[in-house]
Amino acid sequence: MSETERPFVPAPVTPPSIDGRGSYDERLNHILAAATATIARLGYEKASMRAVARASGVSLAGLYHYFDGKERMLFLIQFRAFGSLLNNLREKLCGVTDPEEQLRVMIRAHLAYFAANIGALKVCSHELDSLTGSAYDETHAMRHEYYEVTRKIIDRVLDARQAGGAIDRYVTTMALFGTLNWLYRWYEPQRGPAVSTVANQIADQFLHGLSGSAETDNGSP
Amino acid sequence: MSETERPFVPAPVTPPSIDGRGSYDERLNHILAAATATIARLGYEKASMRAVARASGVSLAGLYHYFDGKERMLFLIQFRAFGSLLNNLREKLCGVTDPEEQLRVMIRAHLAYFAANIGALKVCSHELDSLTGSAYDETHAMRHEYYEVTRKIIDRVLDARQAGGAIDRYVTTMALFGTLNWLYRWYEPQRGPAVSTVANQIADQFLHGLSGSAETDNGSP
DNA sequence: CGGTTATTCGAACGAACGTTCGTATCGTCT
DNA sequence: AGACGATACGAACGTTCGTTCGAATAACCG
Secondary structure, three states: OOOOOOOOOOOOOOOOOOOOOOOHHHHHHHHHHHHHHHHHHHOOOOOOHHHHHHHHOOOHHHHOOOOOOHHHHHHHHHHHHHHHHHHHHHHHHOOOOOHHHHHHHHHHHHHHHHHHOHHHHHHHHHOOOOOOHHHHHHHHHHHHHHHHHHHHHHHHHHHHHOOOOOOOHHHHHHHHHHHHHOHHHOOOOOOOOOHHHHHHHHHHHHHHHOOOOOOOOOOOO | OOHHHOOOOOOOOOOOOOOOOOOHHHHHHHHHHHHHHHHHHHOOOOOOHHHHHHHHOOOHHHHOOOOOOHHHHHHHHHHHHHHHHHHHHHHHHOOOOOHHHHHHHHHHHHHHHHHHOHHHHHHHHHOOOOOOHHHHHHHHHHHHHHHHHHHHHHHHHHHHHOOOOOOOHHHHHHHHHHHHHOHHHOOOOOOOOOHHHHHHHHHHHHHHHOOOOOOOOOOOO
16 A cells, blocks of 8 residues: 555656656656655745645645655655665766776766756755654765765875875865755756866866865964 | 834844843844744744744744744845845955955855854755745845855956966856855854864865866867 | 456545734833 | 823634545456
């Protein structure tokens, strides 16, 4: 009955479905896509189940055949997005050994996924705290894993240069994620420069920024 | 009657008031502070007027003596915060002529204000689109002004170096704002390094990042 | 075909929301 | 003292919310 008894399919692999017809998974993906767009446009709290129903062409009660609640719907969106993001990153990192190139690959992969799934990444960036309990824990763990992969790359870059003197690596990592996660606020793939151009510039600036050690002349905490 | 007929006081200048006693402005500031904390904790949509009333010690109906609606309350919070942020920045930029030092001052000022008003800056970063109509336009104009001040500083830095070859200055500016505006997601003034340390590191990395021109080897859209 | 399961939906529920209304209290001025 | 505006609050309003229920329809299998 509910989706808890059904084996979990992490990522949608069904391109040929625009409307709601097709198999169960196709219809689920269709509903999740509509829900993602609605939440990205209105925000999680303002995106009512009625609005999602309207956007997906399913009745209000019909939604509850696919999720046991609104929060579970948001969880599915975030879980799938983070899963795809992680798989995509790991895939593209295969065979790349140079730390600096790894970082470039990571930034390019992140922006490429962003450009292809703006709504999903906006929901993931903006609605981080809208989940509670174990749903929050699960997505938090995936985010943490994504962070860790990136942090380790930055670590290797700094170690290779032996120039990590006064640099707080946690701050550095968060500065990069700030740059990347803020993209959904301003970047429009239609208008601005190509994603690859933006990715290259961000990567260049970030890597060059790691060159100089911080000349801390400030006081103590 | 309503606050629209009352001359606008942009920034609170009344430190000696913890509870709700005092003049009209002191009580207004007290309520706005409680509202800011509540919205920062729950988000604008989940922060009900009843929750704000509880946090500020005022009755539900009593709130509507100070605002003519919930959205106006959010507007007041953002308007004051952006105003203080802008005034604070302009003040600290006085007498500073070197572009690179101007950028350092800007980053330090932003983080100092952030550390002193975490709730307000979180609300300003996270609830950008919760305002509508003229309220949105007004705060948007202030944000744009803040962006412009920063963008012009970055412009001067790049012009002085004559090294802005393949760098898209819009992307660069947004990358910096991403780093700064993402702070509220991870930085805890109590725990981490001092704000001045973080500010110096971010400024160092960003300025060093501007050194190298982007070696764009990508294709076109 | 009959029977069981899966899927869908209209209608409704209780709760919570933002807002309003009428009234009571307080301070101030004549 | 009396009158009036400012301030405050309890109670209620109408709406929207997430969710549930029971009855239909579709799909599948013996």
